[in-house]
Amino acid sequence: MGWMASTVSMKRPVREAMVRLQRQIGKQGKVVAEGRDTGTVVFPGANYKFFLDANPEERARRRHRELTSKGHSLEIEEVKNELQERDKQDSTRELAPLQPAEDASYIDSTGIKPEEVVEQMLHTIRKRSKR
Helix, strand or coil, X not given: CHHHHHHHHCCHHHHHHHHHHHHHHHCCXXXXXXXXXXXXXXXXXXXXXXXXXXXXXXXXXHHXXXXXXXXXXXXXXXXXXXXXXXXXXXXXXXXXXXXXXXXXXXXXXXXXXXXXXXXXXXXHHHHHXXX
């Protein structure tokens, strides 16, 4: 399923339409958005940007757990390989490549709970808000 999103998002008319729609939604304010080019293309002027990452094994475990909970039957190595191929495709594409925004805070979520990731984000927001 991730491959479909990656493949479709490489098509310029689709990308342009989606960016327009996302920006219209963003104009309403107080929006939290996520995506592989959200901080670099869709909302380059966002007040807070985060680039979430995890090592390949952790990402494969998470995605494997998600897929098996939906009834898919895949080996974890297959999931890991697909993730790595999608990352390669997305980071080398010409249109809106996957890359961290220069002003994004990098968070490595390997081995930590979602609540801990959120706490790191909130800490960064609070720290920047005091400036």
